[in-house]
Amino acid sequence: MKPIYSICVCNYNMAETLEISLRSVLDQLDERYEVIVIDDGSKDSSVEILKNLSKVYENLRFIPLVRDYRRRLGDTRNLSIEAARGKYVILHIDADDKWEPYIDSFIRVFHELSKRLEFEEFFLSGFQIHMAPRDLLLKNKYPNVYYTEDRLLFHKLAAKGALFSIKHKLFRTRMPIKTRKKKLIKVFKSQFSSMIVCFSYHPYPAKAFFEYMARIFTKSDWSFIVSSMNLVLIFPAFIYGVLFNRAERIDTVYRSFRELSPIDLNQIEKKYIEKYGKFKLSKDERRIYYLD
Numbered sequence: 001m002k003p004i005y006s007i008c009v010c011n012y013n014m015a016e017t018l019e020i021s022l023r024s025v026l027d028q029l030d031e032r033y034e035v036i037v038i039d040d041g042s043k044d045s046s047v048e049i050l051k052n053l054s055k056v057y058e059n060l061r062f063i064p065l066v067r068d069y070r071r072r073l074g075d076t077r078n079l080s081i082e083a084a085r086g087k088y089v090i091l092h093i094d095a096d097d098k099w100e101p102y103i104d105s106f107i108r109v110f111h112e113l114s115k116r117l118e119f120e121e122f123f124l125s126g127f128q129i130h131m132a133p134r135d136l137l138l139k140n141k142y143p144n145v146y147y148t149e150d151r152l153l154f155h156k157l158a159a160k161g162a163l164f165s166i167k168h169k170l171f172r173t174r175m176p177i178k179t180r181k182k183k184l185i186k187v188f189k190s191q192f193s194s195m196i197v198c199f200s201y202h203p204y205p206a207k208a209f210f211e212y213m214a215r216i217f218t219k220s221d222w223s224f225i226v227s228s229m230n231l232v233l234i235f236p237a238f239i240y241g242v243l244f245n246r247a248e249r250i251d252t253v254y255r256s257f258r259e260l261s262p263i264d265l266n267q268i269e270k271k272y273i274e275k276y277g278k279f280k281l282s283k284d285e286r287r288i289y290y291l292d
Contacts (some may be wrong), residue, residue, distance in 0.1 A: 002086075004086050004087055005086045005087075006036055006071045008080035010038050013043060017177075020175065024099045026059070033256050034060075035059060036083050043067075065079075072144050098173045108279070109124070117268075117275060140157060146193035191226070191230055199242055
């Protein structure tokens with residue numbers, strides 16, 4: 001049976017959490033789903049874990065790649081979408097996330113909205129989980145950058161009127177990375193990549209620079225170490241982003257795409273209740289989506 005839904009996962013050196021994460025997803029799926037894991041040249045035991053899991057779960061496929069440092073997370077996500085066999089793709093199910101059994105409910109919310117709004121070609125953005133028709137994302141690809149590839153794509157889709165965002169309770173847990181070295185490397189890459197993307201795409205890079213400087217000195221949830229790291233990184237990131245990596249300007253890069261594309265599920269349900277009734281969700285699932 002050809003799957004209807006493809007859950008796309010990108011992995012690189014996440015053997016520490018990979019099996020727990022995938023089992024939490026696979027154990028809640030039926031034959032309508034497949035899970036595709038793109039392994040981006042892992043040097044740990046990730047591939048061995050994937051081989052063993054694929055013997056247990058028939059709907060798990062994995063594609064091992066040779067590490068290419070020119071291929072960043074954006075292109076890896078694009079490859080997972082191209083490899084998908086389902087009509088719809090579910091994204092940002094990351095290899096260090098443990099999922100509660102509400103993935104199917106998110107998909108039902110997508111279809112309930114599609115039916116009521118009579119609009120199928122849209123990207124539904126939740127908290128750390130997203131869904132869209134595969135064809136839409138083949139036409140609108142992720143930019144080939146690290147860490148902010150999602151934000152850039154979402155801004156573009158929101159500006160086109162092809163993205164809706166909803167609020168719901170978080171139903172995944174981010175598993176902590178135990179190795180301190182890995183934690184520091186991840187923070188370093190994340191911060192540096194975010195800055196480069198900001199300066200590369202912002203229509204007014206100098207304005208973005210001073211806004212970022214203000215955040216360094218005022219953002220209370222950044223630790224002293226992270227703030228100090230940002231202060232060191234901001235100057236080379238600005239020079240690289242403006243002089244060597246200037247990209248297509250996106251006017252919405254500093255506006256929240258959620259502000260551009262909010263959907264109130266309660267309002268939608270009430271507006272169409274005579275024609276379609278309530279969303280097909282259990283009492284427990286309705287609490288997840290703040291439905292009264």
